[in-house]
Amino acid sequence: MSYILAMFRIPYIGFVLGRAGVLGHISRLAPLPFWQKGFFSLIDFMIAGRNSRRNAGETLCIALQKLGPVFIKFGQALSTRADLLGPDIARGLVLLQDSLPAFSSQLARETIEKETGKKLEEIFAFFDEHPVAAASVAQVHKAQLIDGRNVAVKILRPNIRKRMATDIALFSALAKIMEFLAPKLKRLRLVIAVEQFKQLSELELDMRMEAAAGGKLRDNLRTDEGIKIPWIENSLTSKNILVSEWISGLRIDDVNGLIAAGHKIEDITNKAATSFFNQVFRDGYFHADMHPGNIFVSSDGMLVPIDFGIMGSLKPEDKFFLGSLLISLLERDYDNVAKLHFDAGMVPETVSLALFSQSLRALVDPIMDKPIGEIELSEALGQILQISARFDIFVQPQFNLLQKTMVMAEGVARSLNPKANMWHLAKPLASEWVQAQTGLTFRFRRILTDLERVFTALPDIIEKYDGSKMKKEIEKNKVKTFIFISNLGWFVTGILISIAFFVF
Secondary structure, rough: OOHHHHOOOOHHHHHHHHHHHHHHOOOOOOOOHHHHHHHHHHHHHHHOOHHHOOHHHHHHHHHHHEEEEEEHHHHHHHOOOOOOOOOOHHHHHHOOOOOOOOOOHHHHHHHHHHOOOOOOOEEEEEOOOOOOEEEOOEEEEEEEOOOOEEEEEEEEOHHHHHHHHHHHHHHHHHHHHHHHHOHHHHHHHHHHHHHHHHHHHHHHOOOHHHHHHHHHHHHHHHOOOOOOOEOHHHHOOOEEEEEEOOOOOOOOOOOOHHHHOOOHHHHHHHHHHHHHHHHHHHHHHHHHOOOOEEEEEEEOOOOOOOOOOOEEHHHHHHHHHHHHHHHHHHOOOOOHHHHHHHHHOOOOOOOOOOHHHHHHHHHHHHOOOOOOOOHHHHOOOOOHHHHHHHHOOOHHHHHHHHHHHHHHHHHHHHHHOOOOHHHHEEEEEEEHHHHHHHHHHHHHHHHHHHHHHHHHHHHHHHHHHOOOHHHHHHHOOOHHHHHHHHHHHHHHHHHHHHHHHHHO
């Protein structure tokens, strides 16, 4: 039913996108089939408005804001897809403002009282009826608990779940239709991208999940210097509301204010670069909505990120790939960049490694030739995506959030200090980390971890062995079974350790 209702909105959506001139910009993109380009060009010619010739990213932002909150969130997610929209549009979408008119204070009050089962006055000594921020998913009010602590109260928008489900059903249907009509677009993994957006949206629509994300990030960074994660009042947090520490400080992009307050911009830049690296590579769990409005600097110089609705995670193999890629790009070793893509299975074996490397050099070198403060690594990665169609590179959805975060992080670093480059600041950390992942100690630790998994699974494997006498023996005498497993484990361990020392 949701698919059918969603499809009725297509004419209106097409009109809004066409009127803004978005379809005209899309018609000039390489990945689309010829007939789709022609169709979009025709619509653009017929209905595009006067302002349609402005910057492509700007016109798309205007159109998405008109279409509503879910389209705003989806537009922000699409900012990672330079291969699909082109670098100019993708870069413009990063700046898409997630801001909507606030809903009434009465609705806010009703939601809090319904979720907590208490009157507002029983919880708060003070509650500001005027929100300090109103976004597409929720709005935030400042309040003070009865015990005197100042808090931020985040309240989900009424009916946002229903609207989100309807619009995502539309995105899913359109992605499937596009891949069916133009099979070559399967390389872009549009359906997977929509599914990823759906999963992230479902997490963002549950304040308990955001509370859990903030708690995990707080645990990860507890011992790190220069960064602080706000505490969360879990006793007052539910599916629709989140109560957390109120942060007083300056936005990280308020350079004049930071200097006037006595903060050293260089120190803040270094803290930001180090924290970003630690989150991505050390922990594999990072804040994925790092625009300037979500990062504050406290009076004692601590970085304080807020809003944990969108978090990213990476597997160990993805972290290693990205760490190696970062170093290779900074060293302009395009042969290794190409090899990394081949080793990761992203490029077909039929593609020439030398030609791929040469194409990378042609597109990325002009970016790396800029003054050090102007180098944008996210732009370099965008250029790699731009040649993905030529070499049949399969898009990796797990990197989408990280690319968006990199664009935001670079923007924050550049607003702080135009002469600094966060990637060069992080390069020593990256080099040390990659070397640690390839060392003997690390590999031996992985062998022991794998052995532990084998020993854990071994009793179940033995138990499931059909008709074996061993199973009967296990039932009769558990002591003998334990001795058998132990001896087998030590025997396997001895062999693997010998192999490890021989190989390394």
